[in-house]
Amino acid sequence: MxxxxxxxxxxxxxxxxxxxxxxxxxxxxxxxxxxxxxxxxxxxxxxxxxxxxxxxxxxxxxxxxxxxxxxxxxxxxxxxxxxxxxxxxxxxxxxxxxxxxxxxxxxxxxxxxQMPGKSKRMQILASGVGSACFCYLFGGNLKDAAAAFFPGVLLYVYVIYLFGPHLSKLVGNIGGGALVTALCTLLYMLHLGDHLNYMIIGSIMPLIPGVAFTNAIRDIADGDYIAGSVRMLDALLVFFCIAMGVGMVFGLLNRFTGGGFL
Structure with a gap:
């Protein structure tokens, strides 16, 4: 017994x-x-x-x-x-x-x-390649995609070494959106890319919680309204924070350039 x-x-x-x-x-x-x-x-x-x-x-x-x-x-x-x-x-x-x-x-x-995750080097490289591919997929040319590779790489260096260990989710995503926008803007001003919008959209994709957002919709569709709503709110909060970071950089650029940049 x-x-x-x-x-x-x-x-x-x-x-x-x-x-x-x-x-x-x-x-x-x-x-x-x-x-x-x-x-x-x-x-x-x-x-x-x-x-x-x-x-x-x-x-x-x-x-x-x-x-x-x-x-x-x-x-x-x-x-x-x-x-x-x-x-x-x-x-x-x-x-x-x-x-x-x-x-x-x-x-x-x-x-x-205890299964190990992907190595830091692999995550950083994947972020850069993913950023370049998304930039091209959304309408950028090869020059834009090549330019988006570098902000994508630096974004995940930031995520792994600063965001993950030291920053809250809100502050980290705001900082990530601001970092990508600033880097893409700098490359655009140096004429290393032709379309700033596609460069930013592609480079920012590694931050987007696509799996969480999709699972939230599936949970709600299956009748798990509480769990789905929590996941949906978490994903929407990430979207909002990224948008805030992008808007902050554009706001500062407009202020310092008198609105002539955008």
Whole structure:
């Protein structure tokens, strides 16, 4: 009997950890709830019930035959790591096939949680390439795209070494928008680009929380109005802060040039 209780608690802890990893790394609410439910039911726990918000998980279990269990975890709104989400999804499929014990599931989840992200060098390079590609995609020419590469690179140097460790989300995004606008304006004034608007739009794209915004719409469409609204508000706040940073630089330019620049 005691062994069964220990196994049930191990299963519930594993389900909670799986939900934590998914939610923390950008998965949709329905995916988190479904994965937790699948893990519990696969190991014979029928009474598990989970309530998931965008920044927290509430899990309870227990009836006449099963031990009572309740746990709450707060999960701050953070970035997106879809490789970890994909790894948990693959693990969920293996659990469905019945090839893993609860202890093995827990060990695999710990390994997934510790998966390293992309290197700083790779993130910086990807930001530059992405900025150049978005600039060209939105209508800029090759000269604009080449110019947008450098603000994109410097933007992620700022994000990794200053924004992430030292600045709040609001201040960091305002600073990022201002930095990109100032750099693109400087390159435009040096005639290294032909279209300032496309250069700024392309360079600023690495800051845009596209996955979070898309997931917010999906959550609202699935009826998870609270979680979807929180994610939507978070994404809209980022958009507002970026726009504020861009507007601040343009305002200063207008003031110092007498309105002749724009």
């Amino acid at each position: 005691n062994e069964r209780k220990e196994e049930e608690r191990e299963v519930l802890d594993a389900a909670m950890l799986a939900g934590h990893i998914l939610l923390e790394n950008g998965a949709e609410i329905f995916r988190v709830e479904e994965t937790m439910d699948r893990i519990c039911r696969r190991y014979g726990i029928e009474s598990c019930s989970s309530f998931v918000l965008s920044n927290g998980i509430f899990t309870t279990a227990g009836n006449q035959r099963e031990e009572m269990f309740a746990k709450v975890q707060h999960i701050p709104v953070s970035g997106t790591h879809l490789d970890r989400v994909a790894a948990v999804n693959q693990l969920s499929r293996e659990i469905e096939r019945g090839s893993l014990t609860p202890g093995e599931v827990r060990d695999r989840l710990v390994l997934i949680q």
